[in-house]
Amino acid sequence: MTDHALNARDTGTTWHLAEQEDHDHGGNGATVLGFWIYLMSDALIFASLFAMFGVVSTSYAGGPVPREIFDLKLVALNTAFLLASSITFGEAMPHLEAGRVGPTRFWLAITGLLGLAFVGVELYEFSHLIAEGAGPQRSAFLSAFFTLVGTHGAHVTVGLIWIAASLVQIGQHGLIQPMKRRLICLSMFWHFLDIIWIGVFTFVYLYGVIR
Amino acid sequence: MSTEPYDAALHAYGDTHGHGSRLGYRIGSLLAIVLTVVPFWLVMSQPGPAPGWTAAAIFALALIQIVVHVVCFLHLDTRSEGGWTLLAFLFTAVIVIITIGGSVWVMFHLNTNMMPMPGGHMGPVR
Numbered sequence: 001m002t003d004h005a006l007n008a009r010d011t012g013t014t015w016h017l018a019e020q021e022d023h024d025h026g027g028n029g030a031t032v033l034g035f036w037i038y039l040m041s042d043a044l045i046f047a048s049l050f051a052m053f054g055v056v057s058t059s060y061a062g063g064p065v066p067r068e069i070f071d072l073k074l075v076a077l078n079t080a081f082l083l084a085s086s087i088t089f090g091e092a093m094p095h096l097e098a099g100r101v102g103p104t105r106f107w108l109a110i111t112g113l114l115g116l117a118f119v120g121v122e123l124y125e126f127s128h129l130i131a132e133g134a135g136p137q138r139s140a141f142l143s144a145f146f147t148l149v150g151t152h153g154a155h156v157t158v159g160l161i162w163i164a165a166s167l168v169q170i171g172q173h174g175l176i177q178p179m180k181r182r183l184i185c186l187s188m189f190w191h192f193l194d195i196i197w198i199g200v201f202t203f204v205y206l207y208g209v210i211r
Numbered sequence: 212m213s214t215e216p217y218d219a220a221l222h223a224y225g226d227t228h229g230h231g232s233r234l235g236y237r238i239g240s241l242l243a244i245v246l247t248v249v250p251f252w253l254v255m256s257q258p259g260p261a262p263g264w265t266a267a268a269i270f271a272l273a274l275i276q277i278v279v280h281v282v283c284f285l286h287l288d289t290r291s292e293g294g295w296t297l298l299a300f301l302f303t304a305v306i307v308i309i310t311i312g313g314s315v316w317v318m319f320h321l322n323t324n325m326m327p328m329p330g331g332h333m334g335p336v337r
């Protein structure tokens with residue numbers, strides 16, 4: 001009787017633990033949801049930066065106006081780099097899910113190189129503006145511009161470090177489950193940055209040039 | 212702690228979250244390229260009737276492109292995580308609209324309604 005009762009309890013315990021464990025891995029879902037919440041809070045940071053830029057976007061303080069300093073060809077090139085990197089990251093995802101290490105690393109590396117090109121062009125643009133005397137201290141418009149675009153660029157740079165670390169980790173561990181989970185979060189982060197960039201190139205550059 | 216439950220979980224994850232749908236992803240990529248090229252073309256070659264219309268067009272295209280990216284690249288739908296991702300997204304969208312729209316609206320009226328002051332003006336700092 002006692003044995004039976006104990007057994008029953010054992011079974012109960014095991015069943016409970018198993019469920020917990022299952023929840024933990026399906027916890028892919030919990031991690032992905034948590035990361036999604038992080039992205040949403042990051043979107044709020046960018047919202048406040050966009051709001052600030054919107055408020056002071058015509059406060060030129062007698063300094064240069066967007067039409068004079070923005071080179072739309074350069075912005076188009078940069079936008080193409082970032083959009084292409086978003087698409088190439090998407091190419092890596094089916095290989096990631098199937099556990100194919102080679103193609104995953106290949107597409108991830110291409111994504112990283114395109115992201116690097118994006119940051120390179122942005123740094124070139126920034127240095128060019130500062131050399132022209134259109135640095136962040138020139139006017140409220142330029143302060144807001146450098147803060148908004150610079151914050152986005154900093155995010156992309158963090159993404160690049162994350163991609164580099166992932167490439168190394170994939171080499172060391174292969175595509176184990178925690179690795180897949182991290183890469184799913186990284187892909188969300190990267191696509192999110194591309195979405196923020198849609199707001200930047202529309203609101204800051206294109207709208208700035210025609211207003 | 213074998214790898215099998217892991218894989219099963221991931222598979223289930225892939226199934227329910229629609230990471231799979233390659234067709235949706237390809238369509239999303241094509242749409243994203245078109246929705247990026249068109250606003251740049253509108254501004255760089257100025258075929259529109261007036262800057263006001265061009266501005267309205269590029270903002271509309273940006274909104275559409277954001278929806279395309281969120282649906283096709285971030286795989287937002289009504290079912291994933293029991294609807295929590297959608298709820299969080301909609302909440303964020305509301306806050307973003309209030310933050311940006313409200314700030315610009317309030318500050319615009321503050322600037323235009325401010326009385327000019329002697330020895331300077333209280334309008335937008337120019």
